[in-house]
Structures are given as structure tokens and as C-alpha cells.
Amino acid sequence: MTPIKEIGEFVLADQVKEYFFRPSFMNMARIGEPEEIVRAFHDLFNDEATTLMHRAIKAYTAGNKVRLPEYVLTYLMSGILTRKAIMAAHLVLSACCDDDISELIGWMKPGRTGRRAFVWRPGAIPLQNIVVLAQGLMLHGIIGKAKIRKLQRHESNDTTPGFRATDYIMAARNHFGISRDEAENLTMTEFILMLNAKYPNQKGFTREEYDAVMDDDDRRWAEMVEREQRT
Structure with missing residues (x-):
């Protein structure tokens, strides 16, 4: 199936097959209850990097100029993500595709006895990209990216x-x-x-x-x- 990018559809592919993603109303409902959908949206767009950026700007603003130390810039640009953002992205991408996409976005597996209960196994797509893809799906699925006066x-x-x-x-x-x-x-x-x-x-x-x-x-x-x- 050919995706229509303008309405939020896209295709990801590995060496074996293609995976079709659609942020439809039904797939948004697959994320969970109405409150859980809003919570996933919040977790995706309120990650730790965004919070730290606002704090850093406030702390290092002098007059009308912002001078962030090099070590702060390096840390902020390192792609830090919260666990909530990663789990929300995993949930959204899984809901928007009918196939098993664990090889693409990773999965959880039981940890060894006496250690962590679960261990995250990364997939082929970097975590930073997973979050960006999930953000796009949520914008097309519950907000809409089309020019229209605010209703x-x-x-x-x-x-x-x-x-x-x-x-x-x-x-x-x-x-x-x-x-x-x-x-x-x-x-x-x-x-x-x-x-x-x-x-x-x-x-x-x-x-x-x-x-x-x-x-x-x-x-x-x-x-x-x-x-x-x-x-």
C-alpha cells in the first residue's frame, strides 16, 4: 500500500518486509483509554531534554542574551530521553501498525534472577528516531496538521x-x-x-x-x- 505522507501515513522497511503505519482514529484508540492517549501525548512532547533546556535557558540568561556553557550544550544535544517518552513512543508505533514491529523498535524481555525484572532490547531504529516518528503519528492522529481556523x-x-x-x-x-x-x-x-x-x-x-x-x-x-x- 502506498502511504499518503500528507495525512500522516508512512512506511518503514527492513531486509525482509515493509511496515505500514497509519495514525487513524481506530489506531489512536488502540493506544488505550481516552486519558491514556492524552498521557502518551504528554510523555512524548514533555521529555527530559525539553525540561532541561528551559531550565538552562532561564539559568544562563543575562539581559536579552543566552550564553549556555559548552558542557551544557553537549549534554542537551546528546539525545537524552526519559523512560516515559520511550515507552510512549513504543506504544504509539505499535498501535499504528498491524504487524509485529519489535525488530524495528525493540522490546522488553525478562531479566536474570536477582537483577532487574525486565531488560530493554533495542531494535534497528535509534530511540531518538522512534520518539520523533511517534510524535508525528500523534500530531496527525489527534491534533491534525492541516490549515484550518481553530474551531x-x-x-x-x-x-x-x-x-x-x-x-x-x-x-x-x-x-x-x-x-x-x-x-x-x-x-x-x-x-x-x-x-x-x-x-x-x-x-x-x-x-x-x-x-x-x-x-x-x-x-x-x-x-x-x-x-x-x-x-
Whole structure:
């Protein structure tokens, strides 16, 4: 299958086969519960290197200039990653591919008796690259990388406790009249691009308009479920 990079799909290959990755709504749901998806996103984009960079800049800022010592720069550029970021990246990549990719991204194995409970066995891809790939999948899967005005659901400053993939699957079925399988295979980027195509002149929803659309989606979804139960 040929990947469409613009919507987040890509292929990795080793000497044996190719591995297809798609950050679809269904694959985002495979990461875990809505709260676990948000936690994985946080772990990927809030690694130790980022935190240390902010601390170093604050500590070595004089006036409008930042002068980081050479040893600090060397440490920050060494590719340090937290265990949480690595595990989140492993989870995201595994969820977005239907094949066993342990040879690519590594795996855990039981340690020797009396020592560590588990030992990490690295795969063919460096850990730094694994995290970058997982970050791209999450951006296309739950944020969307397409030009669109920030819609009502993103206008609040409140943090999102969880990502409910089913909400977007239902909305896609209602808005575009597609099957459940088609809706589940959409990425967030693809979903936004489809909205842009259907509503080319829209400038984003007001609060009232957004609430009305979501209420209408709920009504149509309830009617769809009722029809399917009757058949």
C-alpha cells in the first residue's frame, strides 16, 4: 500500500518486509483509554531534554542574551530521553501498525534472577528516531496538521482530560455519509481536510454554531443506532 505522507501515513522497511503505519482514529484508540492517549501525548512532547533546556535557558540568561556553557550544550544535544517518552513512543508505533514491529523498535524481555525484572532490547531504529516518528503519528492522529481556523472545541484554555476517538468516528459518519470502517481509518489531518473540502468558505464555528452541530450529530447518531437495531 502506498502511504499518503500528507495525512500522516508512512512506511518503514527492513531486509525482509515493509511496515505500514497509519495514525487513524481506530489506531489512536488502540493506544488505550481516552486519558491514556492524552498521557502518551504528554510523555512524548514533555521529555527530559525539553525540561532541561528551559531550565538552562532561564539559568544562563543575562539581559536579552543566552550564553549556555559548552558542557551544557553537549549534554542537551546528546539525545537524552526519559523512560516515559520511550515507552510512549513504543506504544504509539505499535498501535499504528498491524504487524509485529519489535525488530524495528525493540522490546522488553525478562531479566536474570536477582537483577532487574525486565531488560530493554533495542531494535534497528535509534530511540531518538522512534520518539520523533511517534510524535508525528500523534500530531496527525489527534491534533491534525492541516490549515484550518481553530474551531470551538479548541478555543478553551482548559486542558483536555482525554481523547475520544469514537466522537470523531461518529462525526465523520454523520458529516460525510461513510461507513464505520472508512470513518475509523481516517486520521485527524484527513478529517480536517475533508471538512475543509465540504465547507470551503467556513471561517470556523461560533460557540452556538459548534454546539448546534454537535447536538445534531448526537441526534443523527441516535437515529442511526435505532435504525440498525430495528434491522
